[in-house]
Amino acid sequence: MPAGRYAPSPTGRLHVGNLRTAMLAWLAARASGRPFLLRIEDLDRVRAGSEDSQLAELTALGLDWDAPAVRQSERTDLYDAAVAALRTAHGPDAVYECFCSRKDIAQASSAPNGPGRLPGQAPTPLRPPGFYPGTCRTLTEAQREQRRAVRPAALRLNAALVAGLPEGGHPEARAHDLLTGEVTGLVDDMVLRRNDGAYAYNLAVVADDLAQGVDQVVRGDDLLDSTPRQTWLAAVLCAARDEPAPRTEHLHVPLVVNGQGRRLAKRDGAVTLEDLSGVEDVREADPARLEAIRDALLRSAGLPAGPLPAAVPAFAAALEAGALPREPWVFDAAAFA
Numbered sequence: 034m035p036a037g038r039y040a041p042s043p044t045g046r047l048h049v050g051n052l053r054t055a056m057l058a059w060l061a062a063r064a065s066g067r068p069f070l071l072r073i074e075d076l077d078r079v080r081a082g083s084e085d086s087q088l089a090e091l092t093a094l095g096l097d098w099d100a101p102a103v104r105q106s107e108r109t110d111l112y113d114a115a116v117a118a119l120r121t122a123h124g125p126d127a128v129y130e131c132f133c134s135r136k137d138i139a140q141a142s143s144a145p146n147g148p149g150r151l152p153g154q155a156p157t158p159l160r161p162p163g164f165y166p167g168t169c170r171t172l173t174e175a176q177r178e179q180r181r182a183v184r185p186a187a188l189r190l191n192a193a194l195v196a197g198l199p200e201g202g203h204p205e206a207r208a209h210d211l212l213t214g215e216v217t218g219l220v221d222d223m224v225l226r227r228n229d230g231a232y233a234y235n236l237a238v239v240a241d242d243l244a245q246g247v248d249q250v251v252r253g254d255d256l257l258d259s260t261p262r263q264t265w266l267a268a269v270l271c272a273a274r275d276e277p278a279p280r281t282e283h284l285h286v287p288l289v290v291n292g293q294g295r296r297l298a299k300r301d302g303a304v305t306l307e308d309l310s311g312v313e314d315v316r317e318a319d320p321a322r323l324e325a326i327r328d329a330l331l332r333s334a335g336l337p338a339g340p341l342p343a344a345v346p347a348f349a350a351a352l353e354a355g356a357l358p359r360e361p362w363v364f365d366a367a368a369f370a
């Protein structure tokens with residue numbers, strides 16, 4: 034079944050920026066008649082108790098969801114199966130061991146004739162920092178054996194092989210965002226599993242969205258750059274399993290910034306529901322206070338104040354008219370006073 038979702042990482046309390054994105058994701062799902070799902074992205078950086086407090090914060094704001102929240106830490110079988118499907122469809126070389134550290138990658142990418150660029154080949158403009166130059170792609174088994182003794186391997190997907198391009202080529206991926214329009218990017222050999230054994234964000238998100246039937250992704254626009262590669266990986270995974278790829282609707286919401294134009298953070302003061310309502314546990318907050326916060330968040334997106342279900346038609350109309358805010362929202366504590 035098609036669905037929308039919110040996928041928080043349980044790293045602490047949600048702040049007003051996260052809550053605003055969650056609220057817009059909920060409104061988008063409701064406006065399109067999709068069920069709304071929650072997924073806890075707890076593959077790393079987990080802070081004890083955060084999942085519980087985040088679910089309470091979302092509930093306090095008026096969000097509900099249509100199935101019990103799932104946790105990525107309990108879905109390893111799904112990610113194993115995704116990697117296995119890629120290997121089955123494209124052969125054992127489709128997924129290879131990588132022993133590079135971040136520093137190795139930065140150095141190799143900046144070398145004038147590093148492994149990322151063949152002699153005589155022009156630099157490619159769409160390569161973001163950290164773009165993998167392919168260092169470990171062609172290691173021999175003996176070289177791998179040597180490196181395994183020094184450092185555990187991450188697993189990377191050989192994008193050129195999977196896309197049927199010549200060795201070292203980079204597929205160009207596209208996605209469409211309802212606010213930004215067309216987004217394109219080159220796909221490098223992305224990490225599928227990190228060298229600490231945890232599955233990587235891109236693989237887990239794509240495998241989960243496919244398994245959960247998610248075809249509407251609303252999230253912060255800091256993830257816009259990941260969207261072409263995730264769309265590409267979803268298509269590759271679906272093809273490997275002989276399934277049709279979903280036509281996913283993306284809506285990347287501008288982030289919330291502080292008065293200096295920097296991404297809002299806990300150090301910017303009272304930014305969580307608990308701070309703003311003066312309680313330790315949001316379940317004990319004054320309901321009128323929570324409603325006032327919800328209303329400030331709705332207004333910040335140009336939507337009418339009031340219970341969330343009543344804002345669904347206004348959200349649908351704003352989306353249709355291209356009237357949702359495209360600029361970062363500047364957090365102003367006074368709006369919540």
Ligand code: GLU
Nearest residue numbers: 040041042074238252256
């Ligand atoms: N877990 C990610 C975050 O909290 C969001 C991932 C996604 O929405 O795709 O930033």
